[in-house]
Amino acid sequence: MATDEDRRLDDLAERLGRDDPRFAHAMRSGTPCSPQEYRRGAAWAMLAVALGGLALGIAIGHGLLIAGGLVLAGAAAHRFDPDRNRVRQGIAPPPG
Incomplete structure (x- = not known):
């Protein structure tokens, strides 16, 4: 069960990186940044x-x-x- 959840989270992180790279980078580095739809x-x-x-x-x-x-x-x-x-x-x- 844990591997299935990890795979879903990895897929979600990959889609987020494709949709809004600036926000994904901010999430990885820990610096706040608003998502693209709010800029x-x-x-x-x-x-x-x-x-x-x-x-x-x-x-x-x-x-x-x-x-x-x-x-x-x-x-x-x-x-x-x-x-x-x-x-x-x-x-x-x-x-x-």
């Missing part, structure tokens, strides 16, 4: 730029800048989805 710094920066461009486009009345801000805001919102990598790989997200 959203780039998404916040993209959203700030998008909203700035949208506000500037509204202020000066430039339609192309408004449209660009809206498109960039949509792309930034997509980056906040924690299951975006699973969906891209064709794996169904967990229920609930």
Whole structure:
């Protein structure tokens, strides 16, 4: 029974290493690091730029800048989805 459990844990560790190498390395070394689905710094920066461009486009009345801000805001919102990598790989997200 112990070998079966060890094999399952090794399989889980291998999948974690493939999915998020930075988090797996942090777990091995004992230094805290948030998992990939909780690292959203780039998404916040993209959203700030998008909203700035949208506000500037509204202020000066430039339609192309408004449209660009809206498109960039949509792309930034997509980056906040924690299951975006699973969906891209064709794996169904967990229920609930």
